[in-house]
Amino acid sequence: MKLYGLILTIVSFSMVSNLVWNYAIHMKELLQMIHKMVLEILGLEDHYNSHMESIDYSMRFTKYYNDLSETGTKVVMPSHKDPNYLSIIGQHNIGGLEIETSNGEWISTTPIKNSFTVLLGEAFMAWTNKRFQAPCHRVKIDGSEERYSIVFSTIPSFTNDVINPPKELVDEEHPLLFKSFKYYDYVNFRFSDEGEKHKDTLQFYCGA
Ligand SMILES: O=C(O)CCC(=O)C(=O)O
Numbered sequence: 617m618k619l620y621g622l623i624l625t626i627v628s629f630s631m632v633s634n635l636v637w638n639y640a641i642h643m644k645e646l647l648q649m650i651h652k653m654v655l656e657i658l659g660l661e662d663h664y665n666s667h668m669e670s671i672d673y674s675m676r677f678t679k680y681y682n683d684l685s686e687t688g689t690k691v692v693m694p695s696h697k698d699p700n701y702l703s704i705i706g707q708h709n710i711g712g713l714e715i716e717t718s719n720g721e722w723i724s725t726t727p728i729k730n731s732f733t734v735l736l737g738e739a740f741m742a743w744t745n746k747r748f749q750a751p752c753h754r755v756k757i758d759g760s761e762e763r764y765s766i767v768f769s770t771i772p773s774f775t776n777d778v779i780n781p782p783k784e785l786v787d788e789e790h791p792l793l794f795k796s797f798k799y800y801d802y803v804n805f806r807f808s809d810e811g812e813k814h815k816d817t818l819q820f821y822c823g824a
């Protein structure tokens with residue numbers, strides 16, 4: 617009986633890890649395509665190979681739950697900008713991800729089967745010399761709900777993490793907006809007590 621249980625556990629574990637592996641492969645392809653689209657929009661196709669060589673991937677599973685004795689909606693992840701390049705958010709059937717528009721309105725992203733939300737982060741905003749903006753977003757759920765999400769992201773690689781816009785994006789009309797910075801030094805600062813004090817930490821850290 618015990619052996620049967622162990623075999624079942626191993627089989628389910630290998631099915632789940634297969635599923636996660638396949639999910640990661642598809643998300644990686646999708647993110648590479650979105651990076652390519654961004655570079656094409658900016659006329660920087662020539663930079664694609666070197667840009668992608670400086671990129672790694674990360675995947676995170678999150679479970680959010682409120683104190684079930686409380687009722688009403690509550691912000692379970694406060695407003696923030698992601699520090700990395702791009703993230704694909706997969707929400708299961710409980711939504712809750714809200715994005716702030718440029719005029720300060722919060723719009724909710726309703727989960728639609730087989731669709732995802734793509735968020736651009738500060739590293740890509742700095743790399744594109746702010747041709748693309750990183751939006752503030754937050755997660756809000758009802759007291760009685762449990763919410764799961766998968767966040768699959770592109771991040772600068774540990775060995776090549778200097779963020780510097782290509783020279784084509786800097787000229788008289790578009791002066792450099794962020795001085796060159798090392799991504800992981802910035803992330804360490806951003807999540808420190810000092811970094812948490814600033815409303816716009818990237819601007820404080822390396823705004824030109
Ligand atoms: O769970 C979500 O929908 C978004 C999570 C998020 O914004 C984050 O992890 O940075």
Ligand SMILES: [Fe+2]
Nearest residue numbers: 696697698753
């Ligand atoms: Fe986020």
